[in-house]
Amino acid sequence: MKIVNNCLNKEEFIDLKKLMMSNLFPWFIRWGVSYDTDNNYQFTHNFYHNHGESSHYFNLLKPILNILNPISIIRIKANLLVKENKIIKHGFHVDTYSKNAKTAIFYVNNNNGFTEFEDGIISKSEENKLIIFDSVKKHTGTTCTDDFFRIVINFNYFENESK
Numbered sequence: 001m002k003i004v005n006n007c008l009n010k011e012e013f014i015d016l017k018k019l020m021m022s023n024l025f026p027w028f029i030r031w032g033v034s035y036d037t038d039n040n041y042q043f044t045h046n047f048y049h050n051h052g053e054s055s056h057y058f059n060l061l062k063p064i065l066n067i068l069n070p071i072s073i074i075r076i077k078a079n080l081l082v083k084e085n086k087i088i089k090h091g092f093h094v095d096t097y098s099k100n101a102k103t104a105i106f107y108v109n110n111n112n113g114f115t116e117f118e119d120g121i122i123s124k125s126e127e128n129k130l131i132i133f134d135s136v137k138k139h140t141g142t143t144c145t146d147d148f149f150r151i152v153i154n155f156n157y158f159e160n161e162s163k
Helices: 010-020 058-068
Strands: 002-004 028-031 041-049 070-082 101-107 114-117 122-124 129-134 139-141 149-159
Touching (some): 010 058
């Protein structure tokens, strides 16, 4: 696993966070968090999906994509989980079963939620942090109890090996 703290410069990060936490950013309800049938919900925004469908906000992610240097993007999706009375883990899963794919999680805000991996490693939700790992590594996200919501951006992609 690779960790990039202070992933974006201050101005880029503030612009992205401010927009995603504003009432102008479009969020859509999705039933299921780790699986469609897990009886949970979250709000999502697809930055990139279905081999080219992208949101109007895709260009905001270019500085992160420059770090990731993907040869091909599978999906980029933001997740917003609302505050709960207790931390809820949503179940271990993989984002894609392709053995050559990578997953990166960018944390938009500080909170007491986290990403946990099946091997016990935990990555805290610390704003402007990016973690990168093999997509076949099982992980789970959580809710938070100390902020109104937890926001992450999830990247699934094929890495440019000449990096």
